[in-house]
Amino acid sequence: MTDIVDAATRRRMMQGIRGRDTKPELLVRRGLHARGFRYVLGGRGLPGRPDLVFPSRAVVIFVHGCFWHRHAGCRFAYVPGTRTDFWMTKFEANVRRDHRQLEQLRALGWNVVTVWECELRADSVTVIENLRETLSASESRPPARLQSPRKHDLHR
Numbered sequence: 001m002t003d004i005v006d007a008a009t010r011r012r013m014m015q016g017i018r019g020r021d022t023k024p025e026l027l028v029r030r031g032l033h034a035r036g037f038r039y040v041l042g043g044r045g046l047p048g049r050p051d052l053v054f055p056s057r058a059v060v061i062f063v064h065g066c067f068w069h070r071h072a073g074c075r076f077a078y079v080p081g082t083r084t085d086f087w088m089t090k091f092e093a094n095v096r097r098d099h100r101q102l103e104q105l106r107a108l109g110w111n112v113v114t115v116w117e118c119e120l121r122a123d124s125v126t127v128i129e130n131l132r133e134t135l136s137a138s139e140s141r142p143p144a145r146l147q148s149p150r151k152h153d154l155h156r
Helices: 007-015 023-034 084-107 117-137 151-155
Strands: 052-054 059-064 111-116
Touching: 023 052, 023 059, 023 117, 059 084, 059 117, 084 111, 111 117
Parallel strands: 059 111
Antiparallel strands: 052 059
16 A cells, blocks of 8 residues: 655654654643642653653653554554554564563552553543542652663663
């Protein structure tokens, strides 16, 4: 199957895909902020750079797009019809990286919550309420210090 747009248009479209401050991420941030939760953005120094970090509760939240992070069974996690091998390789690497980072965060003592784009599309109010309950149930602890990774950690 050939692409329906020319290469220059496709390139511009792909460059427009944002990695942060996405609509789903902003929806979660606004919802939690309105409920009194304060967080750190970007999680610099933590594996995977979580979207939202709650150091005092040892909770991190990832807001994942179903397409890029391969939400199992989701209609948004389709495989493009062109360059299928390229996309499958890319998706497999994304999933392996996500799993590795999740394990690293858990080993460091963080509770990890993943919010999927399709869940927010279906019922954002319920998702935000579930996050509120999860955060409320998390025991407060002394704030964890977010540190920049050491040079030798960057190459793992």
